[in-house]
Amino acid sequence: MAGHIQDRWYRAQRGADGKTVRVKTDRYGTGLRYRARYVGTDGTEKSKSFPDGKKRLAEKWLSAIETDMTRGQYTDPKSVRITFRQYAEKWLDSMTSSPMTRRELGRRLRLHVYPVLGSRPIGTFRPEHIRELLAALEAKPGVSAAYTRNIFADVQSVLSAAVDDSLLSRNPCSARTVRRPKPDAHPVVPWVPAQVFAVRAALPERYRALVDVGAGCGLRQGEVFGLAEDAIDVDGRMLHGEGHPVFALPKGGKKRAVPLPSSVAEALRAHMDAFKPAEITLPWDVPEGPKVSARLVFTAEQGGMVWRSNFNGKEWKPALAAAGLISEADDDGKYESAREHGMHALRHFYASALLDAGENIKAVSEYMGHADPALTLRVYAHLMPDSRERARRAIDSVFQRLSQGDHGPQTAQ
Numbered sequence: 011m012a013g014h015i016q017d018r019w020y021r022a023q024r025g026a027d028g029k030t031v032r033v034k035t036d037r038y039g040t041g042l043r044y045r046a047r048y049v050g051t052d053g054t055e056k057s058k059s060f061p062d063g064k065k066r067l068a069e070k071w072l073s074a075i076e077t078d079m080t081r082g083q084y085t086d087p088k089s090v091r092i093t094f095r096q097y098a099e100k101w102l103d104s105m106t107s108s109p110m111t112r113r114e115l116g117r118r119l120r121l122h123v124y125p126v127l128g129s130r131p132i133g134t135f136r137p138e139h140i141r142e143l144l145a146a147l148e149a150k151p152g153v154s155a156a157y158t159r160n161i162f163a164d165v166q167s168v169l170s171a172a173v174d175d176s177l178l179s180r181n182p183c184s185a186r187t188v189r190r191p192k193p194d195a196h197p198v199v200p201w202v203p204a205q206v207f208a209v210r211a212a213l214p215e216r217y218r219a220l221v222d223v224g225a226g227c228g229l230r231q232g233e234v235f236g237l238a239e240d241a242i243d244v245d246g247r248m249l250h251g252e253g254h255p256v257f258a259l260p261k262g263g264k265k266r267a268v269p270l271p272s273s274v275a276e277a278l279r280a281h282m283d284a285f286k287p288a289e290i291t292l293p294w295d296v297p298e299g300p301k302v303s304a305r306l307v308f309t310a311e312q313g314g315m316v317w318r319s320n321f322n323g324k325e326w327k328p329a330l331a332a333a334g335l336i337s338e339a340d341d342d343g344k345y346e347s348a349r350e351h352g353m354h355a356l357r358h359f360y361a362s363a364l365l366d367a368g369e370n371i372k373a374v375s376e377y378m379g380h381a382d383p384a385l386t387l388r389v390y391a392h393l394m395p396d397s398r399e400r401a402r403r404a405i406d407s408v409f410q411r412l413s414q415g416d417h418g419p420q421t422a423q
Contacts, residue, residue, distance in 0.1 A: 013048025013075070015068050044068045048075055050176070056087055078179070085133050086176045094135070095128035097177065098168045115164055122147060122161050132177050135169060137185035144191065152347035158191040197392045200362035201355055205333060212332035217325055219281035220308060223249070224356030226274035228378045231353040235316045238304040239287040242270070242278060266379045282307060290315050326353065361386070362393045
């Protein structure tokens with residue numbers, strides 16, 4: 011049996027005759043009598059107390075602990091005192107990913123997971139609780155299948171860490187009865203040029219060049235808002251992407267150079283003539299980071315930086331409505347959810363334009379700042395031009411040359 015049981019009401023004492031006898035302790039008759047003790051997998055002592063007359067129960071508890079350890083199913087008893095939210099926030103603090111990634115992950119947990127699972131003790135999780143979460147997400151307006159997959163992956167990661175820390179015996183997200191959300195059945199449908207230009211025309215003049223940069227260079231919204239004057243290399247015709255509401259490297263932690271089309275360069279020149287770049291000072295990487303200054307190309311009407319939430323609600327959605335991509339605002343002035351028509355739609359347009367022009371997937375992945383060309387391929391493979399006719403022409407060309415030299419099939423056309 012793992013550990014041992016301490017009787018708090020008696021202690022062993024050697025008598026005058028040299029024999030060991032049991033004598034009452036100061037605690038005799040008060041409090042819980044038996045204390046079952048063992049050393050956990052983390053090397054620290056664990057214990058649980060039982061009342062008088064329940065020694066057999068204490069022995070069974072220790073025996074169960076030993077069995078769980080042998081089977082690899084042991085969980086730390088403190089797991090029933092730590093809630094999912096408490097553990098998840100501690101886990102977030104220990105992550106080594108970028109601050110932006112941690113903030114976005116924490117935001118998803120706060121908005122969608124904590125209201126359903128936040129108060130549940132980490133050690134009590136069962137597959138039924140994950141099914142409950144997925145059902146709640148499915149019924150929630152504005153939460154797409156792709157977004158649900160991200161939330162599910164977040165929860166799975168938190169619970170995997172809890173398994174590693176012996177707070178949970180197995181991850182309920184991996185149970186057969188828990189169905190991982192399927193990818194969106196609807197592939198990316200990029201905007202056509204007319205939609206891009208309609209949205210551009212509907213924006214206030216100071217924001218129109220945002221569309222040129224997003225659709226013409228494939229930058230993310232945060233990268234566009236954080237575009238600095240010195241990141242534009244007109245002579246070298248490159249654009250260097252970086253920047254967020256706190257200055258930081260782009261998603262993935264790497265700078266990237268993007269080809270700068272002449273049309274976008276001209277739009278940026280005209281924009282900077284009309285709206286001079288302004289020096290903005292922000293912390294680097296994290297809110298408490300060192301202050302860094304940069305002359306931003308795009309600024310708000312008041313002269314400060316462009317805030318995502320203000321821009322999306324006050325500028326972008328009205329432009330979408332004017333372009334006919336979403337409905338007009340309701341009587342309260344609110345617009346419908348439009349995740350598929352966010353500024354990310356400009357990146358989709360950029361990718362589709364490059365692929366339609368025959369650019370290779372590796373180059374598109376590099377320009378878009380994807381960590382892996384496989385990601386680009388998964389998202390945009392359906393937009394790649396049909397290569398069958400190109401393959402026919404290539405083989406016919408080879409066979410025709412061979413035929414003319416009398417070295418190949420005479421019937422090749």
